[in-house]
Structures are given as structure tokens and as C-alpha cells.
Amino acid sequence: MIELAAVNKTYRMGGQPLHALRDINLNIGAGEYLSVMGPSGSGKSTLLNMIGLLDRPDSGSYRLNGTATEALAEEKRAAMRRDNIGFIFQSFQLVNRLTAFENVELPMVLAGQKRGVRRQAVNEVLDILGIADRRHHRPGQMSGGQLQRVAIARAIVMKPRVLLADEPTGNLDQASGEEVIKALEDLNREGITLLVVTHDLALGRRARRRIRMVDGAISGDDRNESGRSTAL
Amino acid sequence: MNPGDQLRFNWQVFRGQWTRTLMLVVAVAIGVAAVILLTSLGEGARRYISAEFASLGNRLLIVFPGRNETTGGAPPVYGVAPRDLTLEDARALARVPAVRDMAPIIAGTTVVSRQRLSREVLTIGTTPGFFSVRRIDVGRGRILPEASHQEALAVCILGAHLKKELFGSERAVGEWVRVGERRVRVVGVLRDEGESLGMDMNDMVIIPVRTAEQLFDSPKLFRVLLELQEGADTETVTERLRAVVRERHEGEDDVTIVSQDSLLAAFDNILTTVTLAISAIAAISLLVAGILIMNISLISVSQRRREIGLLKAVGASRRQVRQLFLGEAFLLVALGSVLGIAVAVAGVVLMRELWPAFPLMPPWWAAPAAVITAVLSGLVFSWLPASRAARLDPVLALRGNIP
Structure with missing residues (x-):
């Protein structure tokens, strides 16, 4: 469902061109569980933003569900992002003035959905993530693990096919990190495609497919362990 | 959204x-x-x-001496005219059929005094017509006599405030005051009306127009107020008035006629x-x-x-x-x-x-x-x-x- 072919991206940093992505060819099927690892500046986050339609390739093509995305207008890309992709960030990115419920509701509000529909969907995902009792709390009144679970709830409330997580446990202690990863893996088991960008080796190893990046290029792509995918 | x-x-x-x-x-x-x-x-x-303006009634014409050459400008307040507008001109204008009432005005400043009190005030020389045209009245005594047209009578009417300053609460009607060099008898006191069109009616003295001619030593009228009859057409009357002026001023209608409507x-x-x-x-x-x-x-x-x-x-x-x-x-x-x-x-x-x-x-x-x-x-x-x-x-x- 995600097909990247010969994707290149170059940034200008103080006059020096920085080749963030070099000839990336990557196909990701529905329901896969990938980790992307590599040193800082290797292009992990750029790849994530590219897949999440936050960035446009300089050259190459990116097809999402069979649709060529490079040529789409900004409005179309925003709608596609809204309907297909959920983001999870290291620093949660919750809006502090809004309650947990309102934060989770945000993508549905932007999509113009009706209040009743929103209420039901939000309560459902809050239940799934075990934070229904926090729905009227603001971010300042919650722990890190709870905050990230609110963020995950927000990422899945539109029922996206792809979940993109950028260092989801980076700001959490070990126990909370474990809970968050469990929650993400549960969602993957339900069929969502999960892509985790991380520095953390232990976290990266849990994925069934592991991608290594160096200097903007893919240097390794292993499918293993849990067995099933390696054979394919 | x-x-x-x-x-x-x-x-x-x-x-x-x-x-x-x-x-x-x-x-x-x-x-x-x-x-x-x-x-x-x-x-x-x-x-x-x-x-x-509405308080003046809507049939008022004001005649100024001097021709206002630039069209659309403000009327000249002190016109420079080759020929003066005189009381005789004013009386000729008053004979135009549609004119119901006429008030000639000579205006200036004089010192009005009584015993050791004196005030420098606006002095209006006019006729009884002024009272009806400007819709003002006396609170005590009477207005100017009809003879004001012909004779330099030694009478005056005081504004309410001026009366208070000169006489206090004493009776003024029948007493004598000096207006400039002349001794005149107070025949009336204006009702306390406040300001009207920027003219402070309370602080002025009204004397017969002939008396004012002598006082200021000039027959020049400051302006002439004409009140037209109900239903008169301003345009036609203005033309007639100009014709009268031409007749009297060797073929030149050297006056400016402003209707109250245009002024408003x-x-x-x-x-x-x-x-x-x-x-x-x-x-x-x-x-x-x-x-x-x-x-x-x-x-x-x-x-x-x-x-x-x-x-x-x-x-x-x-x-x-x-x-x-x-x-x-x-x-x-x-x-x-x-x-x-x-x-x-x-x-x-x-x-x-x-x-x-x-x-x-x-x-x-x-x-x-x-x-x-x-x-x-x-x-x-x-x-x-x-x-x-x-x-x-x-x-x-x-x-x-x-x-």
C-alpha cells in the first residue's frame, strides 16, 4: 500500500545541500510492523514525513493506496493525510488548553464530522487505550504515559491504515514506554500498518521488519524473528 | 470544519x-x-x-450689497459694492408684490451707557419688520414704532442681558440711556431668547434705522431681510428684485440674494x-x-x-x-x-x-x-x-x- 520509488530529497542547510533521502525504494504492505533505525541525520525522520505526506519528494514517486501523491494539491494531500495516516510524536504534541477528549477529537473536528459521531468515536478509542477516566483532564494533569496514550488515541480516531511513530518512547520512563509499545503493537495486530522510527535498539528489534538508514539511503532491510514474515 | x-x-x-x-x-x-x-x-x-434655520420660517430672502462674482461661493459678509444698498432701495424692494415683510439692517458696534455703567454691544438699526421677520418679540414695553422708517427717533430696545447689566432689577422701559453720542429712551426689552444664528440677541441694542444712519454717519445697509408671502416662488421673486435693483442702480443688479433654503x-x-x-x-x-x-x-x-x-x-x-x-x-x-x-x-x-x-x-x-x-x-x-x-x-x- 505504500510504494516509494527512487525518492530523493535534498535540503539546503546554510547554503550546503544536505541529501536527506537518496534513491529510496521501499514497498510496505498493509498490516506490516516496521522499525526504522539509524544515526542522527541519517534521514529517518525525513522518510517518516515523506510517508506521512508532510513533505514532498524532489524526484521519484510515492504511491499511497495506489494513488500517486506527488502531483496532488495541498488540500488533497491534507485530506489524504487526515484519512489515512496517524502521527505519534516523541513530545506528544498535545494542545495544552484542550482536554484529553478535545485533543483526541481534533482530527474529526477538522474533518467536519458531526458532534454525535465524534463523541462515540472518541469515547471508543479512549476506552481502547484505557484512559477513559482522564477524558476531561488537560495535558498538565496527566503523566507521560497517559499523554502518549492520548496522542495515540488521537492518531487512530480517524481509523487510519498507517500509524507513523517518531521515537514514541523517547520521553517516557521504561514502564510507561513498555505500555505505550504494547498499545501500538495491539493496534498492529488488529491490522494497522505500524512504522516506528527509533534510536532504541531493543525497541527496533521488536518489529518484524527492520530498516537501517545511513546517510539518507537504506542500508539494510531485514524481515525476521517472529518468523512469519521472513519466509515470504 | x-x-x-x-x-x-x-x-x-x-x-x-x-x-x-x-x-x-x-x-x-x-x-x-x-x-x-x-x-x-x-x-x-x-x-x-x-x-x-427652521425657526426662521422658510420664506426668507437675504439681500447683500455687492455682487458675488464667483458662483457657488459663500455670500460676502461685508460686500464691497460700487453703489450702496440704501433704505430707499430696501423700500423699493418691499413694494414687489410677493414680499410680505421687509427689515433693513444697519449693523455696528456702539457703547451703550447709563450713568457710570457702559457696555460695548452690537447695535442694529432697523424697522418694526425686523421683529416679525426674525420671529423675536419684546418681553416688556413695545417694539419699534412704524415711524422708524422716516424719522431718527430717539428710542431703543435692549437685549435682556444688556438690560440686566445696565439696570439690574430696576425698571428700564421709559428710562434714558446713551447709545454712542445720542440720548435715547428705552421703549422695550427683548424676551430672553438666547442665541439665534450666531447673533446674541441678549447682548444687543435695537434702534430705528434712521437713527442708525445718523449714528454711523452712513446710509449703507448691512443687509435687507425679506419675508415672502406663502406660496411665492423664490426664483421669480429673486428676478423681480434684481430688476428693481437694476432700475435704481443704473442698470446693474449689484446685490447678492440668498434664499434661506440655499443657505441651509x-x-x-x-x-x-x-x-x-x-x-x-x-x-x-x-x-x-x-x-x-x-x-x-x-x-x-x-x-x-x-x-x-x-x-x-x-x-x-x-x-x-x-x-x-x-x-x-x-x-x-x-x-x-x-x-x-x-x-x-x-x-x-x-x-x-x-x-x-x-x-x-x-x-x-x-x-x-x-x-x-x-x-x-x-x-x-x-x-x-x-x-x-x-x-x-x-x-x-x-x-x-x-x-
């Missing part, structure tokens, strides 16, 4: 930053209130003058322009409010970079982000306008209480014009910050980096 949801979203932003919100709302309110109050003053002045129209024009001008000045405060909104919104956009990046990541398009920020400005202006109108209405009511004589009134267009200007200013000046927010690169914004 539904309008209701956007409103709620904007409101939540305001609640989180209520000092900023209050400041901007007050800035807009001051601008809106200033426009409405200042236009009310202008409109009040216009109404005041209209009412003054001229004043109306001037005051409408003045009202517009002061409202434009007041609108500058709305411009300032707009610039304030722009600056504060720019700060707000850079403070909320992460939030904007997040909104984009969860599916907000550029248009939606811009709409959110423009909506914020619009809501601020709406709140400010409501507050401003409330303040203006309160101000108008208060001022009417304090000065009941002055018909303070906002013209119908003041509030809509103020609100539209405020909204335009708010939207124009928040366009830049809103566009900046819309263009923000979500990737960089989420990292919190400032490019």
Missing part, C-alpha cells in the same frame, strides 16, 4: 490568553466608539443648525463634509487597532508553531489554518464592535442628559461604517499572520525549530 466548531476552537484560544484578548477587544472598541461618537457630534451640529443647503453640505472628515480621523484609531491585531497575531503565530504543525499533521489544510487565524481576528473585532457600540450609545445618552439643547445623534451609517471598517482592518491586518501560519512547514514547526 463546522462554523460552530471553529467558533469554539477560537474561543478556547481566547480563554487561554484572556489578557491579550481583552487588550485587542478594547482597542477595537475604542476605535468603533470613537467613530460613532465623533460622527454623532458632527450630525448633532448639522441638526442644530437646521433647527435654527450650503451649511448642510459643509457640516456633512466635516462629519465625514472627523469620522475618517476617528477611523485611524481602527487602523491602529488593526496594526495591533497584526503584531499580536504574529507573536501568537510564532508562539503556536507546534500547534500549527500538529494541526497540519492531523489533517488541517493551509486554507483551514488560515481560516482559523482569520476567524480569531474576526471574532476579536466582533466582540470589540459590540463593546464599542455599547460604549458609544452610553456616551450619547450621557451627553444628551448633560446638554439637552444639543441634538446629539449618531447618523444611521455611523455604526455600520465603524463596524465594517473595523472588520476590514482586522481581516486585512491578520491576513499576513494567518498566511504565515498557513505556510508554516509542519515538519520544522513540530520540531520547534525556527528556520
Whole structure:
């Protein structure tokens, strides 16, 4: 469902061109569980933003569900992002003035959905993530693990096919990190495609497919362990 | 995004930053209130003058000596005429059939004294017609006698205030005063009327026109007031009057004739322009409010970079982000306008209480014009910050980096 072919991206940093992505060819099927690892500046986050339609390739093509995305207008890309992709960030990115419920509701509000529909969907995902009792709390009144679970709830409330997580446990202690990863893996088991960008080796190893990046290029792509995918 | 949801979203932003919100709302309110109050003053002045003219009745013609050559200009107050307009001319004008009443006027300043008290006041030399044409009357005694047309009678009528200054509470009618060098007998005292068309009726002395000719040593009339009969056509009468003047002035109609209507129209024009001008000045405060909104919104956009990046990541398009920020400005202006109108209405009511004589009134267009200007200013000046927010690169914004 995600097909990247010969994707290149170059940034200008103080006059020096920085080749963030070099000839990336990557196909990701529905329901896969990938980790992307590599040193800082290797292009992990750029790849994530590219897949999440936050960035446009300089050259190459990116097809999402069979649709060529490079040529789409900004409005179309925003709608596609809204309907297909959920983001999870290291620093949660919750809006502090809004309650947990309102934060989770945000993508549905932007999509113009009706209040009743929103209420039901939000309560459902809050239940799934075990934070229904926090729905009227603001971010300042919650722990890190709870905050990230609110963020995950927000990422899945539109029922996206792809979940993109950028260092989801980076700001959490070990126990909370474990809970968050469990929650993400549960969602993957339900069929969502999960892509985790991380520095953390232990976290990266849990994925069934592991991608290594160096200097903007893919240097390794292993499918293993849990067995099933390696054979394919 | 539904309008209701956007409103709620904007409101939540305001609640989180209520000092900023209050400041901007007050800035807009001051601008809106200033426009409405200042236009009310202008409109009040216009109404005041209209009412003054209306009190004269609407069939008044004023004849000035001297020809006003430039059309459309103001009538010459002290005309420079080759031939004077004299009492004889005035009486000839009065014989035109449609003229019901006539009042010649010689005006000047003299010292009026009684015993050791003296006052320098406006002195009007005229005939009994003045009282009916100007709709004034005496409170005590009687008006000028008919013989004022022919004889330099030694009589006068005092304004109410002048009488008080010279006589206090004593009886004035029948007493003698000096007007310039002449001893005259007080035959009447004007009713206390206040000002009329800028002439302070309380502080003047009225004497027969012949007496004034001698006093000022000149037959020159300052002007002639003519009151026309009901239903007379101003145009035709004016032509007839010009013909009379031509006959008497060797073929030249060297006078300026102004009808009360045209005078009123001229004043109306001037005051409408003045009202517009002061409202434009007041609108500058709305411009300032707009610039304030722009600056504060720019700060707000850079403070909320992460939030904007997040909104984009969860599916907000550029248009939606811009709409959110423009909506914020619009809501601020709406709140400010409501507050401003409330303040203006309160101000108008208060001022009417304090000065009941002055018909303070906002013209119908003041509030809509103020609100539209405020909204335009708010939207124009928040366009830049809103566009900046819309263009923000979500990737960089989420990292919190400032490019």
C-alpha cells in the first residue's frame, strides 16, 4: 500500500545541500510492523514525513493506496493525510488548553464530522487505550504515559491504515514506554500498518521488519524473528 | 470544519490568553466608539443648525450689497459694492408684490451707557419688520414704532442681558440711556431668547434705522431681510428684485440674494463634509487597532508553531489554518464592535442628559461604517499572520525549530 520509488530529497542547510533521502525504494504492505533505525541525520525522520505526506519528494514517486501523491494539491494531500495516516510524536504534541477528549477529537473536528459521531468515536478509542477516566483532564494533569496514550488515541480516531511513530518512547520512563509499545503493537495486530522510527535498539528489534538508514539511503532491510514474515 | 466548531476552537484560544484578548477587544472598541461618537457630534451640529434655520420660517430672502462674482461661493459678509444698498432701495424692494415683510439692517458696534455703567454691544438699526421677520418679540414695553422708517427717533430696545447689566432689577422701559453720542429712551426689552444664528440677541441694542444712519454717519445697509408671502416662488421673486435693483442702480443688479433654503443647503453640505472628515480621523484609531491585531497575531503565530504543525499533521489544510487565524481576528473585532457600540450609545445618552439643547445623534451609517471598517482592518491586518501560519512547514514547526 505504500510504494516509494527512487525518492530523493535534498535540503539546503546554510547554503550546503544536505541529501536527506537518496534513491529510496521501499514497498510496505498493509498490516506490516516496521522499525526504522539509524544515526542522527541519517534521514529517518525525513522518510517518516515523506510517508506521512508532510513533505514532498524532489524526484521519484510515492504511491499511497495506489494513488500517486506527488502531483496532488495541498488540500488533497491534507485530506489524504487526515484519512489515512496517524502521527505519534516523541513530545506528544498535545494542545495544552484542550482536554484529553478535545485533543483526541481534533482530527474529526477538522474533518467536519458531526458532534454525535465524534463523541462515540472518541469515547471508543479512549476506552481502547484505557484512559477513559482522564477524558476531561488537560495535558498538565496527566503523566507521560497517559499523554502518549492520548496522542495515540488521537492518531487512530480517524481509523487510519498507517500509524507513523517518531521515537514514541523517547520521553517516557521504561514502564510507561513498555505500555505505550504494547498499545501500538495491539493496534498492529488488529491490522494497522505500524512504522516506528527509533534510536532504541531493543525497541527496533521488536518489529518484524527492520530498516537501517545511513546517510539518507537504506542500508539494510531485514524481515525476521517472529518468523512469519521472513519466509515470504 | 463546522462554523460552530471553529467558533469554539477560537474561543478556547481566547480563554487561554484572556489578557491579550481583552487588550485587542478594547482597542477595537475604542476605535468603533470613537467613530460613532465623533460622527454623532458632527450630525448633532448639522441638526442644530437646521433647527435654527427652521425657526426662521422658510420664506426668507437675504439681500447683500455687492455682487458675488464667483458662483457657488459663500455670500460676502461685508460686500464691497460700487453703489450702496440704501433704505430707499430696501423700500423699493418691499413694494414687489410677493414680499410680505421687509427689515433693513444697519449693523455696528456702539457703547451703550447709563450713568457710570457702559457696555460695548452690537447695535442694529432697523424697522418694526425686523421683529416679525426674525420671529423675536419684546418681553416688556413695545417694539419699534412704524415711524422708524422716516424719522431718527430717539428710542431703543435692549437685549435682556444688556438690560440686566445696565439696570439690574430696576425698571428700564421709559428710562434714558446713551447709545454712542445720542440720548435715547428705552421703549422695550427683548424676551430672553438666547442665541439665534450666531447673533446674541441678549447682548444687543435695537434702534430705528434712521437713527442708525445718523449714528454711523452712513446710509449703507448691512443687509435687507425679506419675508415672502406663502406660496411665492423664490426664483421669480429673486428676478423681480434684481430688476428693481437694476432700475435704481443704473442698470446693474449689484446685490447678492440668498434664499434661506440655499443657505441651509450650503451649511448642510459643509457640516456633512466635516462629519465625514472627523469620522475618517476617528477611523485611524481602527487602523491602529488593526496594526495591533497584526503584531499580536504574529507573536501568537510564532508562539503556536507546534500547534500549527500538529494541526497540519492531523489533517488541517493551509486554507483551514488560515481560516482559523482569520476567524480569531474576526471574532476579536466582533466582540470589540459590540463593546464599542455599547460604549458609544452610553456616551450619547450621557451627553444628551448633560446638554439637552444639543441634538446629539449618531447618523444611521455611523455604526455600520465603524463596524465594517473595523472588520476590514482586522481581516486585512491578520491576513499576513494567518498566511504565515498557513505556510508554516509542519515538519520544522513540530520540531520547534525556527528556520
